[in-house]
Amino acid sequence: MPEGRLDRYPGYDVLRKRDTPSWNDVTRRVIDARLAISDRPRFLSETDWATLQAICERVVPQPPDRPAIPVAALVDDKLCRDDGDGYRNAKLPRLREAWQRGLRAIDAEARVAHGTGFVALDGDAQDALLRAAKQGDLRHPAWEGMPSDVFFDARLLRDIVHAYYSHPTAWSEIGFGGPASPRGYVRMDFDRRDRWEAVEAKGGDEAEVRRRNQRVG
Amino acid sequence: MDSAPNGERVGPGSGAAGLPLPERPARIDSDRSRDARRSAIAVAGLGIAALGLLAIVGRALQRSSPSTAMAGKRLSSSGARPEAEDAPDEERRPTVAAARRLNRAAGILAFSVLADSGLEHYRGAFKNRAMFVAPVVSALTLAISAHGLADARPIVHRLRHVVYALAGLTGLGGTALHVYNIRKRPGGFSWLNLFYGAPLGAPGAIALAGLLGYAGEWVRGIPAGPGADLFGLPAGRMLAGLTSGGLLAVTGEVWLLHFRGAFQNPAMFAPVILPPASAILLANAAVRAKGMDRWLTRRALRATALLGFAGTGFHAYGISRQMGGWRNWSQNILSGPPLPAPPSFTGLALAGLAALGLMEDHPDA
Amino acid sequence: MSDDPQQTPRAKDGRAPDVFHEGGWIPMREYRETDEVDFVLVGTGAGGGTLACRLAEAGFSVVALDAGPYWRPLEDFASDEVEQNKLYWTDERICDGENPLQLGSNNSGKSVGGSTVHFAMVSLRFRPEWFKARSLLGYGADWPLDWREMWHYYREVEQALKIAGPVTYPWGPKRPRYPYRPHEVNAAGLVLAKGAEALGIDWVPTPLATLSAPRGNSPPCVYRGFCTIGCSTNAKQSALITWIPRAIRAGAEIRDLAMVGRVETDRDGGRVTGVRYQREGRWRFQRARNVVVAGYAIETPRLLLNSATDRWPDGLANSSGLVGKNLMVQANQAVWGTMDEEIRWYKGPPSLALTEHWNYEDDGKDFFGGYAIMSQGPLPALWASTQAIDRDLWGEALIQEMQKYNHQVGLKIVGEMLPQERNRVTLADETDQYGLPIARVTYSWCDNDHRLIDHALRSMTQAMQAVGARELWEQRNDTCHLNGTARMGDDPRSSVVDADCRSWDIPNLWICDGSVFPTVGGVNPSLTIQAIACRTGDRIKALAARGEL
Known part of the structure; x- marks a missing residue:
């Protein structure tokens, strides 16, 4: 899948900073708990879960050469905790209801258009269906009046992307410094990194950068 | 602080010190060798610093008791140096004694600069190779000062002379670079850049170390007896004037940084009150008629010397008040109050005492 | 967990959490519910926290209630966007209108200390003319306050919070020097600085309510960059660690996890x-x-509105019909781009540099009001979802774009939006976990808002181009802050409270928070809310001395 993806921060693992002054106790507790979330549903039904997993693979595709971030499980965990945003567009039902309805509607749209569930579609067909949702073009009765575009932006994209980028693996991928307390940062200027920050590869220097990133801590 | 120019990489040849800029991939390479170089320099610097400091402190301890007694006896202006009674004749020569005290002063200043510039330029990630110059030259200055302190001969030492001159030039060049750095930051000469750009006054400390050591070498070569002069001016008075100016300059730098810290602790006022007071007293001593009572000046200078060390203690306390305290040393050593900066006052105050001594040993000067 | 501050109140049994020490406590005076205290305050944020302190210090008996938990930042705040969702008002609210608002993490706190626990600390004064926007500038409404008096109270708040700001300020009437010096500006802020200089306009290091030097038990800022999800350093001078400990020392009682459902009135409805x-x-x-x-x-x-009675069927203090109306957010549009240099905007407070040029310069404007431009530094999850939603980026395109995280920069405005009666808070049919009707928040931008936004996007694009940022894109759909809905004024028919924040209808009912703003200006509101609270405290003291309470 994501072949030729540029790894700008080879060898950088934000978790290597776990036992440095960059992490405080509460952060360690919280991140440990997140890493312990297993890749199976606790809130969603098996069918909805399968659809969600397939959607996650389209929205935040992952490389095969590292342990995958359990994105669907992180979204399911949010639903399990019913951890809402504190507001919702009037056109949407509440968090859990919106997700259940949206997943079923997307699956129903797939069955109408292709005669098979969303999970069984190939990637391009899945993308096309998601794009139609984004455009607000999907009107299957299973949406029960919920506009597909509002669901797509306010719930689907937001929650999936949020889940992916709340995982340390994603932080390492983008060279984010990760948790920082009590230790923050010193070097603030252009092109500066503290020695507890990721080294960026500029092309052709990956081996050396990898070695340096393994010392970051 | 961060004295590497940002615009440095906009085009080749625009480096601050006119250094050619490597291509992008090569920069990583240079990053790597920079790592190695950093470590080598750090180790070498620390080694030299440790040796130098040991020598200086050892020497100081050896004479600490007699030299405290010195003050009271100075008024007698007898040529004999109480602390060197059992030393060979030439070591009793007041010019040599003054020179060695200047070596000691220069050494302490150099130590302060070595540690401070090392830390601050590390914080600036040694982005510009010129940033290695200050720690290297101050390490050399420290070593050469230790050598001078141990040397009782009344002969000008060529190498020391050269190194001290180099330190002086480094201070000038560093000031120019720091001015350049501030000017090209957004805002130019603004308060913000004076606070956080390359510190304007810092290179002055190594220039002072160089000047004091350089003057020390000249003083060392002056024949004993009345009439010691330097470039046609009375040596003691001239040194006193120089030291007084240096104290005021360092006070300016301290004021700026303590103002940046909003004088949040009343103790932060001490180094902007006591050193300039000593500087004024010293300047006064330099221009007033000979034979005047200088006990107050001497007391003030001695208090300033102690303040230098106390300052490091206060700064250590300041670091403990940063988030995470000493446990978070890897950040707080860099972002907290600079530990090695305050002893600059000690170095200058000792130079002031040396100047006073010289003036009294050569009362007609 | 018995020590879960979200489940079990901490401020009780004669003690309150010591925010400066893990597991620590400070003694707190307690009142009985049957005691008729001088003041009960609902909310402990920039308005309530500040006023609780001022009233307690003036010798009144004070109980301040907050629906949220009482945090000890050192032990409770993680460096994690998901976990820190606990700081926000996450009870349900419904948003509609042409431009439905984003609430929650965007502008709504639920903690002792209110939104100041997660605010971005930007502490700016209003432009003096804004207090007379209608008479002097021709839009919105006049405040019943004089800017010179506000200047005095701004000073008081700046001192109380030890605001770290520039040594001199280029806009507006002379102001005294900020108590603490400005923070070092990060690369993201230097991009703003260079952009402003390229455009020939002034910029300053942002006046911030986070320390640049130690103060008491607070260490200075460590530039960890998680400011808007809670400061675990205690450098941020939130109400939680400034006004509230002072209030408790002066004898106030704080009750956490105390959700007020109703303000009660006496039989004839004349007094609460x-x-x-x-x-x-x-x-x-x-x-x-x-x-x-x-x-x-x-x-x-x-x-x-939920406190309506037979005497006040439209809700308390609402004889003007204006309670809930004239809700004002602020325009929060951005221009984002990518630089060759590493920026790493996650370091340091998000807005370390700003320009208020377009707050003070009226030439060349085709709109009313003004805006400030600030540098930005969003954390990964927020940034990724912003890009996903506003740029329609997902799949491999999003993953690739996020690889540029450390090179991305942005400028964002806090811009004035005009008061409109159609932008309002009403009650929905749904109820919350307490059984109380929830808020429906209706918002639509007006033409002037659109024109201001267009102007701002143009200036920011120019600035970004001038510094060599590439791949520029505009984020149009964002707003910030909440104000209005109970405006102050000189006339009971066109306002809810008077200049002293006292309701026109019921003399012992007061409103003291951002609700009382008749207009919002182009700066973050927290400093003004606190200044008004300080003034209200002084006014109440003066009124009490005259027997007019």
């Missing part, structure tokens, strides 16, 4: 008698001689 609130699973009543509502621009009108 106290508040009904839920704490530890049970409804309670606190008697009081005066009630101050300080729940911010959504919870304040919601509470007043």
Whole structure:
């Protein structure tokens, strides 16, 4: 899948900073708990879960050469905790209801258009269906009046992307410094990194950068 | 602080010190060798610093008791140096004694600069190779000062002379670079850049170390007896004037940084009150008629010397008040109050005492 | 967990959490519910927290209630965007209108200390003319306050919070020097600085309510960059660690996890008698001689509307019909781009540099009001979802774009939006976990808002181009802050409270938070809310001395 993806921060693992002054106790507790979330549903039904997993693979595709971030499980965990945003567009039902309805509607749209569930579609067909949702073009009765575009932006994209980028693996991928307390940062200027920050590869220097990133801590 | 120019990489040849800029991939390479170089320099610097400091402190301890007694006896202006009674004749020569005290002063200043510039330029990630110059030259200055302190001969030492001159030039060049750095930051000469750009006054400390050591070498070569002069001016008075100016300059730098810290602790006022007071007293001593009572000046200078060390203690306390305290040393050593900066006052105050001594040993000067 | 501050109140049994020490406590005076205290305050943020302190220090008996938990930042705040969702008002609210708002993490806190626990600390004064926007500038409404008096109270708040700001300020009338020096500006802020210089306009290091030098138990900022999800350094001078400990020392009682459902009135509705609130699973009543509502621009009108009686069928203090109306957010548009240099905007407070040029320069404007431009530094999850939603980036395109995280920069405005009666808070049919009707928040931009936004996007694009940022894109759909809904004024027919924040209808009912703003200006509101609270404290003291309470 994501072949030729540029790894700008080879060898950088934000978790290597776990036992440095960059992490405080509460952060360690919280991140440990997140890493312990297993890749199976606790809130969603098996069918909805399968659809969600397939959607996650389209929205935040992952490389095969590292342990995958359990994105669907992180979204399911949010639903399990019913951890809402504190507001919702009037056109949407509440968090859990919106997700259940949206997943079923997307699956129903797939069955109408292709005669098979969303999970069984190939990637391009899945993308096309998601794009139609984004455009607000999907009107299957299973949406029960919920506009597909509002669901797509306010719930689907937001929650999936949020889940992916709340995982340390994603932080390492983008060279984010990760948790920082009590230790923050010193070097603030252009092109500066503290020695507890990721080294960026500029092309052709990956081996050396990898070695340096393994010392970051 | 961060004295590497940002615009440095906009085009080749625009480096601050006119250094050619490597291509992008090569920069990583240079990053790597920079790592190695950093470590080598750090180790070498620390080694030299440790040796130098040991020598200086050892020497100081050896004479600490007699030299405290010195003050009271100075008024007698007898040529004999109480602390060197059992030393060979030439070591009793007041010019040599003054020179060695200047070596000691220069050494302490150099130590302060070595540690401070090392830390601050590390914080600036040694982005510009010129940033290695200050720690290297101050390490050399420290070593050469230790050598001078141990040397009782009344002969000008060529190498020391050269190194001290180099330190002086480094201070000038560093000031120019720091001015350049501030000017090209957004805002130019603004308060913000004076606070956080390359510190304007810092290179002055190594220039002072160089000047004091350089003057020390000249003083060392002056024949004993009345009439010691330097470039046609009375040596003691001239040194006193120089030291007084240096104290005021360092006070300016301290004021700026303590103002940046909003004088949040009343103790932060001490180094902007006591050193300039000593500087004024010293300047006064330099221009007033000979034979005047200088006990107050001497007391003030001695208090300033102690303040230098106390300052490091206060700064250590300041670091403990940063988030995470000493446990978070890897950040707080860099972002907290600079530990090695305050002893600059000690170095200058000792130079002031040396100047006073010289003036009294050569009362007609 | 018995020590879960979200489940079990911490401020009780004669003690309150010591925010400066893990597991620490400070003694706190307690009042009985049958005691008729001088003041009960609903909300402990920039308005309520500040006023609680000022009233307690003036010798009044004070009980301040907050629906949120009482945090000890050192032990409770993680460096994690998901976990820190606990700081926000996450009870349900419904948003509609042409431009439905984003609330929650965007502008709504639920903690002792209110939104100041997660605010971005930007502490700016209003432009003096804004206090007379209608008469001097021709839009919005006049405030019943004089800017010179506000200048005095701004000074007081700046001192109380030890604001770290520039040594000299280029815009507006002369102001005294900020108590602390400015922070070092990060690369993201230097991009703003260079952009401003390229455009020939002034910029400054942002005046911030986070310390640049130690103060008491607070260490200075460590530039960890998680400011808007809670400061675990205690460098941020939030109400939680400034006004509230002071209030408790002066004898105030704080009750956390205390959700007020209703302000009660006496039989003929002429005076309020106290508040009904839920704490530890049970409804309670606190008697009081005066009630101050300080729940911010959504919870304040919601509470007043939920407190309707036969005498006041449209809600308390609402004879003008204006409670809930004239809700104002601020325009929060951005231009983002990518630089060759590493920026790493996650370091340091998000807005370390700003320009108020377009707040003070009226030439060349085709709109009313102004805006400030600030540098930005969003954390990964927020940034990724912004890009996903506003740029329609997902799949491999999003993953690739996020690889540029450390090179991305952005400028964002805080821009004035005009008051409109159609932008309002009403009650929805749904109820929350306490059984109280939830708020429906309706918002639509007006033409002037659109013109201001267009102007701002143009200036920011110019600045970004001038510094060599590439791949520029505009984020149009964002707003910030909440104000209005209980405006102050000189006339009971066109305002809810008078200049002293006292409701026109009920003399012992007060409103003291961002709700009272008649206009919002182009700066973050927290400093002005606190200045108004300080003034209200002084006014109440003066009124009490004259027997006019």
